[in-house]
Amino acid sequence: MTVASKETLGFQAEVKQLLQLMIHSLYSNKEIFLRELISNASDASDKLRFEGIEHPDWYGDDPDLKIKVSFDKTARTVTISDNGIGMSRDEVISNLGTIARSGTKEFFSKLSGDQQKDAALIGQFGVGFYSAFIVADRITVETRRAGLPATDGVRWESDGSGEFTVESIDRLQRGTSITMHLREGEDDFLSTHKLKSIIRKYSDHISLPIQMNKEEWDADKSEHVIKDELESINQSSALWARAKSEITEEQYDEFYKHLSHDYEGPLCYSLNRVEGRSEFTQLLYVPARAPFDLWDRNKRGGIKLYVKRVFIMDDAEQLMPMYLRFVTGVIDSTDLPLNVSREILQESRDVKIIRESSTKRVLSMLEDLANSDDELKKEKYRTFWTQFGQVLKEGIGEDQPNQERILKLLRFASTHTDSADQTVSLAEYVSRMKEGQDKVYYVTGDTFNAAKNSPHLEIFRKKGVEVLLLSDRVDEWMLSFFTEFDGKQMTSVAKGGLDLGSLSDEKEKKDHEETEKNFKDLLDRMKLALEDKVKDVRVTFRLTDSPACLVSDENELSGNLLRMLKAAGQQAPDTKPILEINPEHPLLLKLKSDNQHFDEWTRVLFDQALLAEGGQLNDPAAYVKRINQLLLS
Ligand SMILES: Nc1ncnc2c1ncn2[C@@H]1O[C@H](COP(=O)(O)OP(=O)(O)OP(=O)(O)O)[C@@H](O)[C@H]1O
Secondary structure, eight states: OOOOSEEEEEOOHHHHHHHHHHHHHSGGGTTHHHHHHHHHHHHHHHHHHHHHHHOGGGGTTOOSOOEEEEEETTTTEEEEEEOSSOOOHHHHHHHTTOOOOTTHHHHHHHOOSOHHHHHHHHHHHOOGGGGGGGTEEEEEEEEEOTTSOGGGEEEEEEOSSSEEEEEEEOOSSOEEEEEEEEOTTOGGGSOHHHHHHHHHHHHTTOSSOEEEEEEEEETTTTEEEEEEEEEEOSOOSOGGGSOGGGOOHHHHHHHHHHHHOOSSOOSEEEEEEEOSSSOEEEEEEEOSSOOTTTTOTTOSOSEEEEETTEEEESOOGGGSOGGGTTOEEEEEESSSOTTOOHHHHHHOHHHHHHHHHHHHHHHHHHHHHHTOOOHHHHHHHHHHHHHHHHHHHHHHHHOGGGHHHHHHHOOBEETTTOSSSOOBOHHHHHHTOOTTOOEEEEEEOSSHHHHHTOGGGHHHHHHTOOOEEEOSTHHHHHHTTOOEETTEEEEETTBSSOOOGGGSOHHHHHHHHHHHHHTHHHHHHHHHHTTTTOSEEEEOSSOSSOSEEEEBOTTSOOHHHHHHHHHTTOOOOOOOOEEEEOTTSHHHHHHHHOOTTHHHHHHHHHHHHHHHTTOOOSOHHHHHHHHHHHHHO
């Protein structure tokens, strides 16, 4: 197929929207465009280094990868050039005309129209190439993909208002040149000093040289003149390969932003060189906020793999367990082969060692925050937990060898604070346990309120025994992987017979036996009335205010888990709950002595117990009808 030499195409609707937003909301931080373009140029060089392993001829007579920044005062342009992988015509059209990225839909749905809030969101989404339009009213991109002939060059041009043009050109050198025609009033950028200082501020960590023409004072002309000779502006060594003492906080931060496309700095980081059986460097960051696509299993980011400084792949998922997928960073291995593939990674012994070591590093970083007395670190751990706690919980099932360590990092809502904030650790719970208490009690619910108001908690509140309130979707699943903490059994308050052990005294126990005998008759009749609904009806002493509640048998799935399974379209076993009644409640006392409408009352009690624990009625209309009949009787 022959392509028309010059064609005009429209931007994808989202690009137009993004451009509008960006120009208005990021103006106060406009110099970031340079960081974004240099970051892209660096990625393009990484890609060439990788693809060049198989195609060494692509380097031709231009083997030293570098980035050049220049400006032209007369034409009022700034140009950033690289000799990286470049783009073909098709790549130009899709890369610079659309946004093909996971999380795009979520991003657009979160925009509020409020400039400040949206600016933060855009930053988080990643501003990228299009940020150049903040300072430019026209952009010209000239590029040629490595490996293609000089006649396959492409020129892309746009004023950012809705359309762009693409045409074929001859281009001798491979790689990409981006020329920004500056808007009125942006002449500040036409200065060596200004550009140098922006590069040093944001892009010092870039591992290839970023070069500019030297500028020198010419005594004869009495002015600064620009020479042909080039100089490097940055240190141009991989950040993780530098001595720790030479890396500043800002450089760690900027490198993180380059890796993660986050506009905020990380929560914490850790740089280590591991020597011994396996040799590698790991620079790992925990972000301060969850990305749009945390729950998307195909999300980008994660760990970049390098072998002896050569970039190999993005998102090397073998290097970090799934439950730590929020960690961003670089692993640079000395032992892996350069032509390593994802398949090889899966089986490599070196990769296993790296993964185990990285996992331990991340857990240590988190422990350092979680166990610190420093207010700032404590606050950071709270932030971490709010953003990533639910993901970390997956580790309880996924990473048995580190389960003990992860358990100590868990934080829960609890009746101690009665707040939805998850701040209580298991160790804290244990330290507050009552004299004679030998179990860790918890309740699960669909929502925090369902858990907090569960009738099962009544006796615990009365006796002042703390109960953990669990309402994250992952909780039930997680609980199936650990049965005790610090030798204390994890015990659901909604399962099995309530055994408060030595928390009840002898007299209480005697009274209970007596009551149970007294109610035997009533229980039998209720059981008959609810034959198809329940497994058993029994007396309970766990309730103080509610007339009845449902519990499941010790070895059966809880009502909450059954509902979750059904909601997820999964096969749920057909189990019946146990109805427990409060022998002191007036409704039960009435039922005991009054035979009128016995079956209706019993059904209503059952339905109410189901509603109270967050369940749904099978036949809500029948329930309403029954209540109305009873109200009238
Ligand atoms: N200098 C370049 N050389 C080769 N390809 C490039 C270059 N600059 C951009 N691209 C291509 O254009 C795509 C879009 O760039 P853009 O900056 O908008 O997004 P991104 O780099 O993928 O993510 P972010 O927006 O977070 O920077 C890149 O993914 C890359 O494929």
